[in-house]
Amino acid sequence: MQDGPPDTPNEEDRTTARLIAALRDPDEHVRAGAAYDLADVAYGPAQADVTPVVDALIPLLADPIGDVRANTAYALSHLADACDVPAAEALLPLLADPDPVARMHAAQAIGRLAYPLALEPLLDLLKDEDAGVREYAAQYGFCMLGEVACQRLLAALADAHGEVRAGAAVALGSLVSRDALWAVSESMIGRYPYALSDAGKTRVVDALIAATEDTDGLVRCRAIGALGWQGDLRTASVLVQALADADPDVRVAAVDGLHQCGVRAAASLLVGMLADASLAVRLHAVTALGDLGDEQALTALQVVQWHDGDAGVREAANQTIARLQGANP
Numbered sequence: 001m002q003d004g005p006p007d008t009p010n011e012e013d014r015t016t017a018r019l020i021a022a023l024r025d026p027d028e029h030v031r032a033g034a035a036y037d038l039a040d041v042a043y044g045p046a047q048a049d050v051t052p053v054v055d056a057l058i059p060l061l062a063d064p065i066g067d068v069r070a071n072t073a074y075a076l077s078h079l080a081d082a083c084d085v086p087a088a089e090a091l092l093p094l095l096a097d098p099d100p101v102a103r104m105h106a107a108q109a110i111g112r113l114a115y116p117l118a119l120e121p122l123l124d125l126l127k128d129e130d131a132g133v134r135e136y137a138a139q140y141g142f143c144m145l146g147e148v149a150c151q152r153l154l155a156a157l158a159d160a161h162g163e164v165r166a167g168a169a170v171a172l173g174s175l176v177s178r179d180a181l182w183a184v185s186e187s188m189i190g191r192y193p194y195a196l197s198d199a200g201k202t203r204v205v206d207a208l209i210a211a212t213e214d215t216d217g218l219v220r221c222r223a224i225g226a227l228g229w230q231g232d233l234r235t236a237s238v239l240v241q242a243l244a245d246a247d248p249d250v251r252v253a254a255v256d257g258l259h260q261c262g263v264r265a266a267a268s269l270l271v272g273m274l275a276d277a278s279l280a281v282r283l284h285a286v287t288a289l290g291d292l293g294d295e296q297a298l299t300a301l302q303v304v305q306w307h308d309g310d311a312g313v314r315e316a317a318n319q320t321i322a323r324l325q326g327a328n329p
Helices: 011-022 028-043 051-062 066-078 085-096 100-110 116-125 131-140 147-156 162-176 198-211 217-227 235-242 248-261 264-275 279-292 295-307 311-327
Strands: none
Touching: 011 028, 011 051, 028 051, 028 066, 051 066, 051 085, 066 085, 066 100, 085 100, 085 116, 100 116, 100 131, 116 131, 116 147, 131 162, 147 162, 147 198, 162 198, 162 217, 198 217, 198 235, 217 235, 217 248, 235 248, 235 264, 248 264, 248 279, 264 279, 264 295, 279 295, 279 311, 295 311
């Protein structure tokens, strides 16, 4: 016997039902808009079953309109926790889609599904003619593949093309970032086949450290950036050395890396970066000192506040000084 009245759909349920119905609309713009909006279902009530949404979206990955396919892949990237093999199988062809935005979001979505058959197509995307596709594939495509992708990405780090080496550095960084599935003992790899082992993590970090000496500035920049997002203490000295790199983008990445790693011992070096010729380096150094700085930094920031040649840097220094003074009244 039912204890109370039957559940009635709430406003969120009704909105989701309308969007699912709109996926069948003959107007391509309506279908594309509905697919895009269904990504928000991922942020609804924790107990909500989003499987019907995923099931309704999957057929649209074969829609004749590129915007619809791209927005559907985008939605599935947000709903990946409810996706399984059928979704991955349907996403796989989109990695070769003629629409670059569809390729981008397909890489983003399939990268959250730990689907080994995507490895070769994702490696191909590191050579894609579209810079955005290369970036998405590198940043999102490999992070759940761990040991499955590790050796191939290490090989890509020696590719003849700089953009491929740079993408491989970003992808390898995703394997060893602090929230990645690493530090699994060798004896456990069989139970967690995609997790990066301790030995695998060491190989990746060693390779990224070596890549910080690449002749291509973009590769150095991406390798430094990747090292800044993981917790290996060996990298601090590498990041410090990169503060003197000839490429300002590399110096920015080094400043950010020291900031992300919380290397307070580098605060005095970051104070020195406040006089860098690059506006971007100075701006990032000001921001980093807001978290890592001390009394010495406060004095240097006050000089920047009044004398830097760029108004944006002066304003950032003003805000950072307020933060430091607020933390140390």
